[in-house]
């Protein structure tokens with residue numbers, strides 16, 4: 001089973017290696033981080049107090065990344081969801097998102113939102129399976145779809 005721990009500088013090399021092209025980086029984070037990804041940008045994420053970034057571990061090995069970004073009292077956004085490319089499509093993404101839902105519950109979060117690009121069928125199917133509902137799209141974010149889950 002996947003477990004989450006705080007994302008630390010020792011995780012940067014794996015995360016950077018999982019994002020192999022500018023397109024993969026954009027799918028992961030939208031315009032928030034720029035190609036080529038580097039430690040300075042990841043330090044910036046860690047320095048922002050509204051961000052709670054996590055590394056997912058399986059049997060002591062880093063296998064993914066996910067974040068909870070505080071958006072207000074009792075509200076957060078799920079952001080930067082990633083499973084190591086060689087391990088995608090085996091159910092780890094579902095475990096990863098379920099783990100962050102449990103983390104959000106523990107923090108008293110009642111409303112979770114996320115943005116996902118409309119052509120990311122795999123991620124959309126996963127979020128729908130876990131109960132996220134469609135709430136339109138954002139023109140500012142290049143047509144990204146907004147999804148929401150109440151009471152995770």
Ligand SMILES: CC(C)(COP(=O)(O)OP(=O)(O)OC[C@H]1O[C@@H](n2cnc3c(N)ncnc32)[C@H](O)[C@@H]1OP(=O)(O)O)[C@@H](O)C(=O)NCCC(=O)NCCS
Pocket residue numbers: 027028029080081082083084087088089090091092093094095115116117120121122123125126129
């Ligand atoms: C999106 C991502 C996290 C999903 O993780 P994963 O481990 O590949 O997904 P899982 O194996 O847990 O699959 C979960 C569900 O996704 C859906 N799914 C999986 N592969 C799919 C595919 N090729 N096409 C459509 N849906 C698919 C299914 O609904 C699946 O549920 P099922 O097992 O009941 O069929 C992962 O693919 C990833 O890191 N992608 C690149 C980064 C990214 O796009 N992040 C999301 C940003 S919003």
